[in-house]
Amino acid sequence: MTTVSGLSVTEPIPAVWAKGLVKQFGALRAVDGIDFSIRPGLCFGFLGPNGAGKTTTLKMLLGLVDFDEGELCLLGESLPGAARAIRARVGLVPQADNLDPDFTVRENLFMYARFFGLSRTDVAERVDALLVFSELTTKADAKVETLSGGMKRRLIIARSLINDPEIVVLDEPTTGLDPQVRHMIWARLAELRARGVTLILTTHYMEEAERLCDELVVMDHGRILDQGSPKALIQKHVESDVIELRGEVSDGLFTMLRSMSAHTERQGTAVYVYTHAPAPILEFLGEDTGLTIIHRRAGLEDVFLRLTGRGLRE
Amino acid sequence: MKRSIWALPRLRLAAFALLERNFLVWRKLIGPAIVLNFGEPLIYLLGLGLGLGQLVGTVGGLPYLTFLASGVVASSAMTTVSFEGMYSVFTRMVPQKTYDAIMASPLDIDDIVLGETIWAAIKGLISAIAIMVVAAFLGAVSGGWMALWALPIVFLMGLTFAGPAIVMSAVAGSYDFFNYYFVLVVTPMFMLSGVFFPLDHFPPALLLAVQFLPLIHAVDLIRPLIVGQPLTHVGLHLAVLSGYALLGYYLAVVFVRRRLWV
Numbered sequence: 001m002t003t004v005s006g007l008s009v010t011e012p013i014p015a016v017w018a019k020g021l022v023k024q025f026g027a028l029r030a031v032d033g034i035d036f037s038i039r040p041g042l043c044f045g046f047l048g049p050n051g052a053g054k055t056t057t058l059k060m061l062l063g064l065v066d067f068d069e070g071e072l073c074l075l076g077e078s079l080p081g082a083a084r085a086i087r088a089r090v091g092l093v094p095q096a097d098n099l100d101p102d103f104t105v106r107e108n109l110f111m112y113a114r115f116f117g118l119s120r121t122d123v124a125e126r127v128d129a130l131l132v133f134s135e136l137t138t139k140a141d142a143k144v145e146t147l148s149g150g151m152k153r154r155l156i157i158a159r160s161l162i163n164d165p166e167i168v169v170l171d172e173p174t175t176g177l178d179p180q181v182r183h184m185i186w187a188r189l190a191e192l193r194a195r196g197v198t199l200i201l202t203t204h205y206m207e208e209a210e211r212l213c214d215e216l217v218v219m220d221h222g223r224i225l226d227q228g229s230p231k232a233l234i235q236k237h238v239e240s241d242v243i244e245l246r247g248e249v250s251d252g253l254f255t256m257l258r259s260m261s262a263h264t265e266r267q268g269t270a271v272y273v274y275t276h277a278p279a280p281i282l283e284f285l286g287e288d289t290g291l292t293i294i295h296r297r298a299g300l301e302d303v304f305l306r307l308t309g310r311g312l313r314e
Numbered sequence: 315m316k317r318s319i320w321a322l323p324r325l326r327l328a329a330f331a332l333l334e335r336n337f338l339v340w341r342k343l344i345g346p347a348i349v350l351n352f353g354e355p356l357i358y359l360l361g362l363g364l365g366l367g368q369l370v371g372t373v374g375g376l377p378y379l380t381f382l383a384s385g386v387v388a389s390s391a392m393t394t395v396s397f398e399g400m401y402s403v404f405t406r407m408v409p410q411k412t413y414d415a416i417m418a419s420p421l422d423i424d425d426i427v428l429g430e431t432i433w434a435a436i437k438g439l440i441s442a443i444a445i446m447v448v449a450a451f452l453g454a455v456s457g458g459w460m461a462l463w464a465l466p467i468v469f470l471m472g473l474t475f476a477g478p479a480i481v482m483s484a485v486a487g488s489y490d491f492f493n494y495y496f497v498l499v500v501t502p503m504f505m506l507s508g509v510f511f512p513l514d515h516f517p518p519a520l521l522l523a524v525q526f527l528p529l530i531h532a533v534d535l536i537r538p539l540i541v542g543q544p545l546t547h548v549g550l551h552l553a554v555l556s557g558y559a560l561l562g563y564y565l566a567v568v569f570v571r572r573r574l575w576v
């Protein structure tokens with residue numbers, strides 16, 4: 001179980017503070033008693049396989065999902081009582097495209113501002129700035145349905161900023177996008193973080209989490225398995241190096257590798273050897289020619305698989 | 315701690331943001347909207363009023379065209395509101411996910427449903443105005459300027475019919491589901507509320523039963539105002555329409571919460 005990390009009286013009010021959150025869907029405990037605290041101005045990630053409870057947790061932050069037990073505060077106000085006040089200060093980037101297809105890019109931004117009670121003149125400058133921010137200025141008067149998937153996602157991110165939020169919640173912000181768009185979005189998110197906006201995101205992409213997140217939690221089956229910075233989690237849960245072997249690895253060789261390393265596992269025709277001392281193993285393997293051998297630093301993906309297992313989630 | 319879908323909705327001005335959205339979309343599609351609003355009643359009134367009117371002569375002392383036009387103002391408002399509350403609301407609620415986007419703003423379902431209810435009533439009002447204009451050109455508005463008093467009644471009946479239609483959207487799996495409501499509710503009401511023929515010849519039991527239909531009360535207010543006859547039972551008619559409107563709005567909020575809340 002986790003503890004609220006590094007929280008002491010001298011620190012500012014957390015952007016988000018959760019204790020003992022539970023969400024029950026019938027017999028399923030989608031969120032099963034989680035505690036976390038998010039410091040303002042950081043990028044905080046929720047990692048976990050499908051069905052881990054990430055999206056449910058994010059929706060709770062905006063009061064879009066009820067919780068059955070626990071306490072949840074955002075920006076010093078508690079849910080669900082202050083949900084409307086909290087939503088006025090938070091932006092949401094949902095997983096699904098829910099842009100208004102009857103409006104142009106610019107009209108989508110103006111109209112969304114109206115739902116926050118902001119007047120058109122109030123946000124005129126902000127709309128222009130957001131069009132620049134999301135590189136959609138040339139598409140400002142295009143209908144939403146003519147946009148590509150990447151453009152729509154950029155517009156949804158721009159839309160989430162229309163109320164100048166202190167916290168932006170992003171549910172898998174780059175899923176299904178090509179690398180160019182993904183990198184552009186990462187750069188924009190880093191820009192927001194540099195401006196002091198608290199970012200909270202879920203993702204399946206370990207590279208995304210490693211790049212963006214100051215701190216993250218790994219969730220599975222509605223529980224938090226561990227939390228910390230990407231670096232700390234890697235150090236804590238896996239060895240520094242991974243040697244991946246592809247091809248037919250005999251049982252004899254597998255046993256040998258297991259005795260030489262800290263942790264070895266087989267997945268189909270691949271074998272993963274985790275170790276702090278790769279040199280002797282590589283030297284030993286040098287004689288065996290039939291295999292493809294890849295040596296790399298251990299990453300968040302290894303932590304993720306170690307904590308949540310390699311079984312498929314449907 | 316838990317929200318209850320049965321909680322009483324709060325009425326807030328924030329709902330006007332949704333009205334603004336719907337108006338802006340409507341304005342983009344104004345061409346086809348006007349053809350529908352003016353074209354359809356014109357054909358109806360010319361075909362039925364003049365054609366059938368030749369055979370019928372007068373009804374309750376009124377030329378048939380006049381009798382029909384005043385009823386069609388009410389029934390057309392009902393149909394327009396029902397269409398808006400079902401097809402349009404369903405589109406925004408389900409495939410388009412417009413409400414999901416709005417719910418991430420400070421607005422609640424209370425506000426969304428209030429905005430949709432008022433918007434549906436406004437669309438009913440627009441269709442009623444179009445019919446009254448057409449009817450006036452055909453000489454079928456004998457109440458003079460007093461006929462304009464029918465418009466607030468049309469707006470009220472719009473609120474009355476919006477709620478049940480939104481409830482249908484909230485329980486519908488697909489657009490086909492709305493056939494049930496049209497065939498079982500809207501069309502019978504159309505036929506049994508004195509739009510096309512007076513109800514004098516109904517057996518007393520049936521006459522009593524149809525008094526539970528809101529459209530009858532709308533027709534009983536709107537027709538005298540348009541043709542210039544004295545109003546009767548005004549309080550009763552207004553009470554029935556308002557009662558259905560409040561209950562409909564409340565149930566619409568409850569059912570939309572049931573659908574969209576997790």
